[in-house]
Amino acid sequence: MIKVLLITISIFVLLFLESFLFEIFSFSLFILFVLTLWKRINPVVFYILITLFGVILDSVNHFPLGTHVLVVSLLLMFLDLLSVVIPSEGKLQYFGIFLSISLYYILLLVIGSLLRDNVFPKIDVSKLVNILFVSIISTFFCIVINRLLKVFRYEDSRGKLSLD
Amino acid sequence: MRKKFDLKSYSKLLFLIFSIVLVLLGQTALGDRIKYPFSYIFSPIHVYGSNVGKGVNNWKEALIDASSYIKEFNDMKEEIARLKVENSEKLLDYNEYLSLKEQSTFVVNEGKYIQAKIISNNMEGSILINIGKENGVEIGDIVILGRVYIGMISDVSLYSSRVRLPLNPSSSFEVIVLPNSVDLNKENRIDSMVKSTGVVIGKSDNILIENMGINSEVKDGDFVLIRDSRVGDILVLGTLLGVSNNPASTNKSGFVSPIFDYGNILNVYILKK
Numbered sequence: 001m002i003k004v005l006l007i008t009i010s011i012f013v014l015l016f017l018e019s020f021l022f023e024i025f026s027f028s029l030f031i032l033f034v035l036t037l038w039k040r041i042n043p044v045v046f047y048i049l050i051t052l053f054g055v056i057l058d059s060v061n062h063f064p065l066g067t068h069v070l071v072v073s074l075l076l077m078f079l080d081l082l083s084v085v086i087p088s089e090g091k092l093q094y095f096g097i098f099l100s101i102s103l104y105y106i107l108l109l110v111i112g113s114l115l116r117d118n119v120f121p122k123i124d125v126s127k128l129v130n131i132l133f134v135s136i137i138s139t140f141f142c143i144v145i146n147r148l149l150k151v152f153r154y155e156d157s158r159g160k161l162s163l164d
Numbered sequence: 165m166r167k168k169f170d171l172k173s174y175s176k177l178l179f180l181i182f183s184i185v186l187v188l189l190g191q192t193a194l195g196d197r198i199k200y201p202f203s204y205i206f207s208p209i210h211v212y213g214s215n216v217g218k219g220v221n222n223w224k225e226a227l228i229d230a231s232s233y234i235k236e237f238n239d240m241k242e243e244i245a246r247l248k249v250e251n252s253e254k255l256l257d258y259n260e261y262l263s264l265k266e267q268s269t270f271v272v273n274e275g276k277y278i279q280a281k282i283i284s285n286n287m288e289g290s291i292l293i294n295i296g297k298e299n300g301v302e303i304g305d306i307v308i309l310g311r312v313y314i315g316m317i318s319d320v321s322l323y324s325s326r327v328r329l330p331l332n333p334s335s336s337f338e339v340i341v342l343p344n345s346v347d348l349n350k351e352n353r354i355d356s357m358v359k360s361t362g363v364v365i366g367k368s369d370n371i372l373i374e375n376m377g378i379n380s381e382v383k384d385g386d387f388v389l390i391r392d393s394r395v396g397d398i399l400v401l402g403t404l405l406g407v408s409n410n411p412a413s414t415n416k417s418g419f420v421s422p423i424f425d426y427g428n429i430l431n432v433y434i435l436k437k
Contacts, residue, residue, distance in 0.1 A: 016209050019213030020213040022217070023221060047175070055186075059199040060203065060321075061292075062321065064187065116318075117334035122369070124369075
């Protein structure tokens with residue numbers, strides 16, 4: 001029960017932050033949320049959360065239903081393909097994350113426009129530069145989150161060892 | 165030995181299939197019904213978050229442009245001093261009176277207006293406004309400012325709506341071109357003054373106008389007015405720019421410079437008939 005309550009409150013907070021940050025920097029928290037939770041929680045819970053948050057974003061941003069979910073599912077496939085070329089461990093993994101985040105923004109722009117208006121959007125240099133810039137910032141946040149999670153895990157395991 | 169079917173290894177593929185089904189579902193009438201409760205619950209948070217973000221963004225832009233503001237402030241001080249010397253206060257009052265008089269005659273008299281604030285304009289050729297179904301907004305409603313056409317409602321939720329601007333690539337209208345000497349506030353019969361008809365198409369960055377008569381005497385600066393059955397009223401779109409001059413062509417084309425910079429508008433009006 002407490003978990004459901006926590007998830008509900010988290011969704012409200014995340015949505016507020018998503019709208020807030022998107023308005024200021026065109027920065028999406030949703031993709032960070034996806035990449036942070038991917039392979040870290042139960043896949044079924046992950047898919048339910050992504051679908052829920054994706055549908056919420058579609059509703060409030062006036063995207064056709066399923067746009068965000070479709071983009072994420074394509075991104076997960078891309079991540080799988082990428083793991084063949086780029087190792088999913090070590091420092092090189094962040095290059096893969098950077099590519100995935102860039103692809104998320106491009107796919108959202110393209111699929112959103114195709115489903116909504118049946119037209120292919122115009123992607124000019126300024127848009128690409130903006131996407132690259134936001135992707136670099138997002139990758140940086142991913143690195144910070146990964147490091148923090150590692151520190152917490154280390155602290156946790158150290159405590160267990162001392163008990164033994 | 166037969167391999168056991170592992171659901172986890174196919175989870176991504178299943179999720180992709182599910183997402184495609186969801187998208188297809190979204191294209192039917194059921195899509196709006198699914199979105200409705202989410203929109204009802206989460207739209208206020210989104211609008212609040214966007215407004216707070218906009219406030220911070222204004223401060224951010226103000227800080228970035230601080231040096232230009234200082235220069236502008238100094239220029240204005242000089243300007244004020246000069247105006248005081250010239251005793252132009254009366255002239256300013258008179259100009260204000262004239263512009264107010266002009267604005268009052270600009271408004272389309274028929275129908276009811278609903279005022280709306282722009283939440284965000286970062287989407288591809290469209291803007292979000294802060295009113296929706298609750299205020300009676302419907303898809304196809306026209307959004308105007310004075311007599312100027314701003315866009316058409318293309319998607320409505322309970323508390324917000326999406327306005328498709330003329331810049332949007334899926335936006336196209338029939339238009340007429342009038343000489344720039346015409347006073348749109350005085351002239352009621354504009355048919356005799358039409359230089360040419362044409363079609364405008366959004367191109368993300370600008371508005372393209374095509375199919376103007378090759379023998380028509382259209383020139384840069386002429387007024388472009390929308391006369392389309394979907395819009396109803398004749399509304400101003402902008403002024404003509406960069407008219408092509410190719411004698412081999414069967415028609416003339418050019419660009420339309422909108423009256424307003426869509427990124428700088430704060431309030432708009434929805435015309436309900």
